[in-house]
Amino acid sequence: MRDGDTVAMEGFTHLIPHAAGHEVIRQGRTDLTLVRMTPDIIYDQLIGMGCASRLVFSWGGNPGVGSLHRFRDAVENGWPGPLEYEEHSHAAMANAYDAGAAGLPFAVFRGYRGAELARVNPAIKSITCPYTGEELATVPAIAADVAVVHAQKANARGDVLFEGIVGVQKEAVLGAKRSVVTVEEVVDEFEGVGPNAVILPAWTVGAIAVVPGGAHPSYAHGYYMRDNAFYKMWDTVSRDRDSFTAWIKAHVIGGGPQDFAAHVAA
């Protein structure tokens, strides 16, 4: 990841690459365009630390809890710096990731009808179906410079296996120029996997880093549960600029990827 990159760190509630997010903060990356359907705590932290100049998203809340306070502070008050944003619906972003993986320049879908986002977001356009004449919405494909995702496991060859709620991770990686996958563990061979498992072959993945617990406070199906109490705690910590900064200093700047295994220890 380089300063100024367009970055997609995906995972739909499940398998959010939080440990990788902390590493981006430690490396002091700036001017990133952050792309994610649900910014979640991972982007709340990056935004609050001034890593991003732009956000592309479709639902910016703390799931089941309420607001993302660092995101709101950036949008409402420009702290710690101004944050431009491009806002979509989930359907639009899911289609845009799909188009990115397919190597298409844009996605076409039946959407945004009567929705005011189409008025305020100039990236939302429309096209007339050449077969039926129906007007359909279009959005640009998501083709990030770097995709970062978390998965359950990699095998010794470097193939990556996702299980459970698989979100848009496959599309994000296949649509990106470069990719990093953090995994819970590396095994010699995948065992007991059905023929239709979601696997990214080694030759589609840029790099793999083993970070047990690396999705915490999100979860890894089959390994550990979502830490709902953390999501609620984040509401308090992130509400205030000072308590947020203190938390990041203690747990991110003063921490490392090795800390995550302890977060998920039963």
Place this chain on the structure above:
Amino acid sequence: MVDFTLAEMMSVTAARAVKNDDVCFVGIGMPSEACNLARLTHAPDLTLIYESGTLETRPTVLPLSIGDGELCETALTTVSVPEMFRYWLQGGRITVGFLGAAQLDRFGNINTTVVGDYADPKVRLPGGGGAPEIATSCGEIFIVMRQTKRGFVEEIDFVTSLGHGRGPGDRARLGVTTKGPTRLMTDLCIMEPDPECLEFVVTSIHPGVSRAEIAENTGWAVRFAPQVAETPEPTQVELDALRDLKARTAAAHRVLEKGEAAE
């Protein structure tokens, strides 16, 4: 007479609105509570679909987030998010979509995006998530939300998701062929669109609630249908199922949740 709260009345009312053969697109919070209550009472075969990709999910406790592991573990199958929105929602497979709102107008148009101006918002809300396309792709829409003057407003600040627009013909003009909001269920009453002008009018009042109370909690000049029913109070079976579900959920999440956030 059974003892119940208006919040329970709202959940029970919303649960009663779904049929056993419905396929519901479910959001987190009140919609999820209502749909699972329906499944545990009169609609055991109800199909629940969450936008995280879980098809035919049968959670024993309510999820805190749209992608809790519980949803996936109890689902028939789990598909990717692009497939969910393309094949299942856009493909017209969903009969009922449940939505909530921060602001709602008399035509069932929904705002979950901003309070104030979009470019310079007073309050930045989470945004639309799946709602803009749920509102137009599902066969019909049920809206569930607490009735307050702040939420039920004359003019919403931003149209996140289309209801009936400004009245008859607006959905069709935008190329939308689905019914849109057909029922609005609150903690005070049930509203349905007036067949002529599509404005929500009160068609059933919950036990113990007055017309004045409904008017006081509505930011537009609320109208009542010529025939207004009294909503049947919750049965003991409904209340037991709801309270058991909430108790199981609280124990599982350890902390009592308010479940106010959508999507």
